[in-house]
Amino acid sequence: xxxxxxDRTAPPLFNQGQSALSKLIFxxxxxxxxxxxxxxxxxxxxxxxxxxxxxxxxxxxxxxxVQAMLGGGRYLEDLQTAQRNEADARKALMMQAERAAQAxxxxxxxARLRELLELRQATTTPGxxxxxxxxxxxxxxxxxxxxxxxxQGVVAGSPVIDARGVLGQVTQVLPFTSEVTLxxxxxxxxxxxxxxxxxxxxxxxxxxxHGGGLELRFMxxxxxxxxxxxxxxxxxxxxxxxxxxxxxxERIERRADSAFARIYCIPLAHVTAARxxxxxxxxxxxxxxxxxxxxxxxxxxxxGKPGAGKxxxxxxxxx
Numbered sequence: 193x194x195x196x197x198x199d200r201t202a203p204p205l206f207n208q209g210q211s212a213l214s215k216l217i218f219x220x221x222x223x224x225x226x227x228x229x230x231x232x233x234x235x236x237x238x239x240x241x242x243x244x245x246x247x248x249x250x251x252x253x254x255x256x257x258v259q260a261m262l263g264g265g266r267y268l269e270d271l272q273t274a275q276r277n278e279a280d281a282r283k284a285l286m287m288q289a290e291r292a293a294q295a296x297x298x299x300x301x302x303a304r305l306r307e308l309l310e311l312r313q314a315t316t317t318p319g320x321x322x323x324x325x326x327x328x329x330x331x332x333x334x335x336x337x338x339x340x341x342x343x344q345g346v347v348a349g350s351p352v353i354d355a356r357g358v359l360g361q362v363t364q365v366l367p368f369t370s371e372v373t374l375x376x377x378x379x380x381x382x383x384x385x386x387x388x389x390x391x392x393x394x395x396x397x398x399x400x401x402h403g404g405g406l407e408l409r410f411m412x413x414x415x416x417x418x419x420x421x422x423x424x425x426x427x428x429x430x431x432x433x434x435x436x437x438x439x440x441x442e443r444i445e446r447r448a449d450s451a452f453a454r455i456y457c458i459p460l461a462h463v464t465a466a467r468x469x470x471x472x473x474x475x476x477x478x479x480x481x482x483x484x485x486x487x488x489x490x491x492x493x494x495x496g497k498p499g500a501g502k503x504x505x506x507x508x509x510x511x
Contacts, residue, residue, distance in 0.1 A: 241342075244366035251369075255325065317433045319472040320344065322352075325369065334377040334397070334404065334463070336360075340471060341368045349431055351472045357437035357460035358382065358425060359469055370471075374463045375438065376404035384408075384438050385426040389416050392426050395439060395457060404463055406439050408455035413446045417455060431474045 230236040320340060328335035340346045342365050350362040352372050361380060364371040373380050377397040384395045398407040411417065421441045427434025439457035446453045 241366055245368065248366075248368045251325075317472045317475065319353075319470045320346070322346075322370075322469050322471050324467055324469060328371065333379070334374040335363070336372050336374065336466070338370050338372055338469060338471070339368070341366050341370050343367055346370050346471055347474070349474050351432045351436075351474065352469050353436060353472065354461045354466050354469050356462060357439075358432065359461040359463060359466055361431070362471065372469075374404075375406060375459050375461065376463050382406075382432065382438060383426045383429045384423040385434075386417065387422045387424055388418070389421075391416065392428065393423075395423060398456070404459070405442070406457040406459060408441075408457065409452070411453050411455055413451060413453045415453065417441060417444055417453070419444060423457060427475065433472065433475050 226236070322338040322340040325337045325339055328337060338352075346362060346365055348362055348365050352359045352362060358375055360372045360374040360377070362370050363373045375382060375395070375397055380397045382395050383392065385392045393408050393411055395406040396409055398405050408417075408423075419441050422437060423439045423441065425432040425434055425436040425438060437460050439459045441455060442458045443456045444453055445455075
């Protein structure tokens, strides 16, 4: 049989329908559309919340063996360090005995200074305790996951602190867990204030600095800053309460070829070893309206109608 008469088309068994290029274009366009729609309209957020609720039991069961091993290791370590802690506690008790004698005097002096300067007592911000479950799996971000979520009343944007200072901010809330972005993450910024000079600035996360730190940007080279200055929250953003310790200035680099100085800071919170944290309510959350004055404070006239105050009487006399 001549070669020109052979049928060179693929048998029907190998026909695949649409071409690979058309499938690539279609699914690429679909993926791009879903990414834009999720970024603008958050259409995937309910699905993500549902998946998080379904996977929570699996995560809980998977973490139990790890928590059991860690608990056993901590138990053995506690047995070895119990005697050292007892000796240290006895020494600390003797040192605090002297401090306790001065506590009453310092408290009285502090009260007098507050009355003299007419300072208001700082109001406490409501919050709830939470436990850190694990670090986020993304190696390019600095985030942790806590065991408090939507069912416990946690909202996105809530400040998170530990025993030493500001730890981060809640950026994603699921039904039973929440994701907290740490202060050393490059996408987080906190308005801060120098407690020594009162100068306000913004601290940006710098995860590449000594395993995790912060950086004050756009500060003039001649700014009044010193190594060791304490930075606290300024409260101007409506999220973090004012006065919470954030970081301490570690190094200042002033260069002649730049008008701005590079200021590196060390966070005060345990950003890499936090276990228990406190989730605060944002200061910008709506509050209850102030109570109306009681009717008993209004003076009544002989005819039973509410009478005018002193200011209204003076205005009537002038007229």
